[in-house]
Amino acid sequence: NFVYKTKVGRVGIAICYDRHFPEYMRCLGLKEAEIVVIPQAGALGEWTEGIFEAELQVAAFQNGYYAALVNRVGKE
16 A cells, blocks of 8 residues: 655555545555555546545544545646
């Protein structure tokens, strides 16, 4: 798992599909991540609306960190 000490605190990284695995997200918390950043490249309508927010709210609450999901912008 990837947790880095930075000027703004301990930042964990989960890439796109990693967020679906509670144990991966838990390991970031055990490694003392303070915020977890999740870059992804999802398409509109790909998943049920609200699923990303729900997954990350639960992971952040259960593991004691903040979470930030970022998606691509524009058309391909």
